[in-house]
Amino acid sequence: MLHTYFLKQRLFKIHNLPIRFGALKRKFKYVLGGVQKRPGHKYYFKEDYLNEYDAFTKYYRTICSNGYISKISSEVDNMGDYCDLYNNVSEDTKSLQLNLFYEPFTDHQKNENILYATDHVRIQRNIDKGNQLIATRNLSRNTVLINEKPTVLQVAPLCSCVGDSRTSLYRCHHCGTSCKQFYTCDSCNVCTFCSRKCLTIACKEYHVYECFGLQRHFWSMDDTDYGYISFRILLYGATKDFNTDFTNYSYGNVENNYPFIYGLESHFKDMSRTKVNKILYSAVRNLLYLRNKTNFFKPYKTKPNIDDMYMYIGGLLVKHYCQAQINSIILKFPNLIVASGLNISSGSGKAICPTIALINHACSPNATIIIYSNYLVVKSIKSIRKGEEITVCYTEVNAFFSVAERRLITEQLLYFTCRCAFCLFEENSIEAPYKCPFCENGNAKQLENSNTKHLGMCTKCLKTFPLDALMKHIKRAAKYKSAYNKTNSLETLKKLEACYKQIFPLNSLHLLDIYRLIYEKHLGLQDKPIEILKYGILIFHILENGLCTLYIPLLSAKVMFMYKMVDMKRFMDIKHVTQEEFDVAKQFTTEVVKLKKDLLFYLPEERLQYYTYIQTKVHSFFQGITCP
Numbered sequence: 001m002l003h004t005y006f007l008k009q010r011l012f013k014i015h016n017l018p019i020r021f022g023a024l025k026r027k028f029k030y031v032l033g034g035v036q037k038r039p040g041h042k043y044y045f046k047e048d049y050l051n052e053y054d055a056f057t058k059y060y061r062t063i064c065s066n067g068y069i070s071k072i073s074s075e076v077d078n079m080g081d082y083c084d085l086y087n088n089v090s091e092d093t094k095s096l097q098l099n100l101f102y103e104p105f106t107d108h109q110k111n112e113n114i115l116y117a118t119d120h121v122r123i124q125r126n127i128d129k130g131n132q133l134i135a136t137r138n139l140s141r142n143t144v145l146i147n148e149k150p151t152v153l154q155v156a157p158l159c160s161c162v163g164d165s166r167t168s169l170y171r172c173h174h175c176g177t178s179c180k181q182f183y184t185c186d187s188c189n190v191c192t193f194c195s196r197k198c199l200t201i202a203c204k205e206y207h208v209y210e211c212f213g214l215q216r217h218f219w220s221m222d223d224t225d226y227g228y229i230s231f232r233i234l235l236y237g238a239t240k241d242f243n244t245d246f247t248n249y250s251y252g253n254v255e256n257n258y259p260f261i262y263g264l265e266s267h268f269k270d271m272s273r274t275k276v277n278k279i280l281y282s283a284v285r286n287l288l289y290l291r292n293k294t295n296f297f298k299p300y301k302t303k304p305n306i307d308d309m310y311m312y313i314g315g316l317l318v319k320h321y322c323q324a325q326i327n328s329i330i331l332k333f334p335n336l337i338v339a340s341g342l343n344i345s346s347g348s349g350k351a352i353c354p355t356i357a358l359i360n361h362a363c364s365p366n367a368t369i370i371i372y373s374n375y376l377v378v379k380s381i382k383s384i385r386k387g388e389e390i391t392v393c394y395t396e397v398n399a400f401f402s403v404a405e406r407r408l409i410t411e412q413l414l415y416f417t418c419r420c421a422f423c424l425f426e427e428n429s430i431e432a433p434y435k436c437p438f439c440e441n442g443n444a445k446q447l448e449n450s451n452t453k454h455l456g457m458c459t460k461c462l463k464t465f466p467l468d469a470l471m472k473h474i475k476r477a478a479k480y481k482s483a484y485n486k487t488n489s490l491e492t493l494k495k496l497e498a499c500y501k502q503i504f505p506l507n508s509l510h511l512l513d514i515y516r517l518i519y520e521k522h523l524g525l526q527d528k529p530i531e532i533l534k535y536g537i538l539i540f541h542i543l544e545n546g547l548c549t550l551y552i553p554l555l556s557a558k559v560m561f562m563y564k565m566v567d568m569k570r571f572m573d574i575k576h577v578t579q580e581e582f583d584v585a586k587q588f589t590t591e592v593v594k595l596k597k598d599l600l601f602y603l604p605e606e607r608l609q610y611y612t613y614i615q616t617k618v619h620s621f622f623q624g625i626t627c628p
């Protein structure tokens with residue numbers, strides 16, 4: 001029995017295992033995956049990651065002692081006969097396979113320091129989010145930023161018991177290309193490859209270990225299970241001697257991307273116990289499969305301390321499972337479904353792309369990931385300013401949920417509290433709502449401690465100040481608010497606005513609500529156009545400040561706003577405005593005119609011409625107006 005075997009191997013004396021194993025590995029110079037190891041490689045464990053490793057060994061010890069290990073072990077040992085995978089595939093299906101979506105990108109400048117990226121981006125460290133990608137110049141929409149081939153890929157193999165093979169589309173198991181002709185592995189007849197080269201590499205590097213399991217659906221391959229991809233990352237690491245050294249400062253290496261996979265975020269420590277147990281179970285299962293059903297460990301069987309090796313691999317499987325959860329890109333291939341009308345259950349999967357994994361999440365993102373056959377391409381979906389962070393949306397959250405709802409989703413599913421620009425802005429308005437008397441637009445909060453109950457502290461300059469004066473305004477504001485709710489009078493609302501300006505920063509959401517009410521409910525065509533312009537501009541300023549970037553609804557709203565101004569009969573009659581009003585209006589119209597470049601790629605030509613006409617008209621009006 002396996003557990004007795006492990007017992008014999010003194011598997012449980014593992015407290016100082018990393019050090020012992022480091023020495024062990026150097027001693028072994030072992031052979032993995034049929035590839036002869038080069039001598040002299042360094043092996044080490046990073047202090048930070050001992051936790052996954054320790055957790056695995058502890059779990060293993062527990063399930064060995066309560067007999068559970070024999071249950072998993074017999075599950076692996078009794079894996080049934082393989083199914084009739086692939087036999088049902090007709091000739092017709094084969095003729096449906098086309099490499100429709102291959103689109104090589106050759107026209108962009110390569111980044112010298114980041115593998116697969118264009119020179120439009122660079123890496124920066126952020127205290128809250130770790131690595132982030134930053135735009136090195138102003139970018140227009142639809143710009144290619146990264147064009148990456150997955151380092152590790154999971155493509156669910158085609159099988160009649162998983163999906164209807166007659167309407168399925170084939171993808172290369174190794175590189176993901178959708179292909180016209182394919183080759184299959186002789187022994188499993190399950191995995192399809194686009195070329196003999198892919199087949200040979202796959203068989204040599206990892207397929208030899210997975211072949212048996214794939215025939216028997218050992219891995220579920222569904223969206224929420226990362227057992228298979230963690231196994232594949234491990235096998236990729238094995239071909240690179242688990243070498244996690246990177247000597248120069250550039251990010252990514254085609255020859256050995258394992259150090260960069262190894263360095264990916266895992267959030268192991270943030271996961272719930274149930275989740276961790278699921279991962280540990282998957283790791284044990286994979287480990288037993290490797291041990292019982294493949295010759296992965298064969299080169300070490302005769303060596304002492306083979307038990308250390310098992311624990312080391314188990315720890316890595318846990319680590320890679322966690323990393324895959326956080327960093328894999330789910331491949332749905334919707335472009336293929338739309339274009340071909342095919343069910344592509346066989347074509348879906350996951351990809352590990354260390355360069356794309358540098359991109360952080362945002363609830364209002366400025367880039368997206370597109371799948372082109374065997375490439376994953378990151379393209380901008382908005383115009384991006386130089387220095388702005390490149391972001392994509394990881395999950396089904398969007399800016400229309402509240403910050404609390406969005407954070408609940410990222411915390412539960414992805415183990416981090418979202419700190420994107422949009423969330424921070426909203427958070428500040430809720431958690432530290434007050435105006436700081438010392439710095440412009442600083443957000444201050446009330447200190448919680450009972451001794452300091454009447455003290456406020458600015459989150460920006462960290463200075464404290466008495467809240468008494470603010471409290472007076474807050475009381476007064478409450479009075480005005482209830483009065484407004486009863487009377488709906490513009491006069492009261494303006495008093496509330498004045499009061500809010502004493503309490504909240506000028507770009508706060510509280511003031512936005514007031515401006516919106518005034519603009520949408522109280523100002524009509526009979527009012528002074530300059531008043532309308534003033535409140536409209538205030539609304540746009542707050543929105544832009546919050547959203548941090550330019551995006552299409554905001555842009556078209558701005559132009560529609562200008563259109564409204566042009567349409568107002570009395571607008572053209574304005575002869576005199578105050579210097580202040582004039583400056584604000586001029587600055588705004590100049591900004592809008594500058595946006596033409598952005599509009600250029602957002603709008604069809606007819607609409608663009610129309611919008612440009614409006615912009616120019618209002619702009620020239622303000623250029624021509626006289627001031628006292």
Ligand SMILES: C[S@@+](CC[C@H](N)C(=O)[O-])C[C@H]1O[C@@H](n2cnc3c(N)ncnc32)[C@H](O)[C@@H]1O
Pocket residue numbers: 128129130131132264265267326327356357358359360361362414415416417418419420
């Ligand atoms: C795919 S990685 C992105 C690169 C990562 N910053 C790094 O240093 O490796 C995802 C991880 O980045 C961090 N992250 C991404 N977006 C974030 C956000 N909006 N707020 C806070 N952390 C974020 C989280 O730790 C998340 O698990």
